[in-house]
Amino acid sequence: MGYPIKSPPSVEPTLVHPVLRTPNRRIGLVALAIVALDQLTKLLVLKFLGYAQEKVVIPGLFRVVHWANTGAAWSLFRGNNNVLAVVALVALVVLFFGRNHFDSRTLLGQIAFGLIFGGIVGNLIDRVLRGHVIDFLYFYTQQRGGEVGFPAFNVADSAICTGVGLIFLITWRNERHPAPAESTAGK
Numbered sequence: 001m002g003y004p005i006k007s008p009p010s011v012e013p014t015l016v017h018p019v020l021r022t023p024n025r026r027i028g029l030v031a032l033a034i035v036a037l038d039q040l041t042k043l044l045v046l047k048f049l050g051y052a053q054e055k056v057v058i059p060g061l062f063r064v065v066h067w068a069n070t071g072a073a074w075s076l077f078r079g080n081n082n083v084l085a086v087v088a089l090v091a092l093v094v095l096f097f098g099r100n101h102f103d104s105r106t107l108l109g110q111i112a113f114g115l116i117f118g119g120i121v122g123n124l125i126d127r128v129l130r131g132h133v134i135d136f137l138y139f140y141t142q143q144r145g146g147e148v149g150f151p152a153f154n155v156a157d158s159a160i161c162t163g164v165g166l167i168f169l170i171t172w173r174n175e176r177h178p179a180p181a182e183s184t185a186g187k
Contacts, residue, residue, distance in 0.1 A: 023110050030114020031121065038122030038155040045136045060142050067152050068132035074151045085127040088120050103170045112170065115163030122156030
């Protein structure tokens with residue numbers, strides 16, 4: 001009497017596998033990582049720098065600062081923190097429901113949307129909890145006795161800009177090399 005050969009039990013999937021199973025989960029994981037990194041770096045700034053303090057890292061090029069921004073990028077709309085918080089919430093909803101109009105099915109598209117969502121949420125947390133966004137990365141140069149600088153920014157700002165840039169690149173690539181249309185012959 002023969003016994004059937006049993007195959008070894010299947011290896012249980014790792015914890016990462018179920019999390020990464022769907023595009024929305026991948027977007028969410030990237031967003032969560034950005035929010036965590038953004039908030040951690042802002043907490044470090046709060047711990048080590050008083051308000052409006054600065055620490056030169058590379059003289060003539062880069063400083064870590066502790067600046068409050070109640071406006072949008074480049075301090076546009078300064079003093080409108082509550083309005084910008086509402087705009088951020090609306091943007092999250094519109095992007096969430098409109099993400100399928102872009103290439104959010106590919107891994108690069110999912111990373112792009114995760115960066116954007118995480119960046120918006122990171123700055124939204126600041127707006128709600130602190131009444132302003134903490135900006136701390138400041139690049140500048142010395143010219144003719146004066147200083148010319150790029151507006152200070154943070155991890156969330158970087159994530160948003162990178163995500164938007166990726167969406168533009170993906171869209172441009174798809175427009176230059178569109179997917180082949182389905183053949184209608186024989187239908």
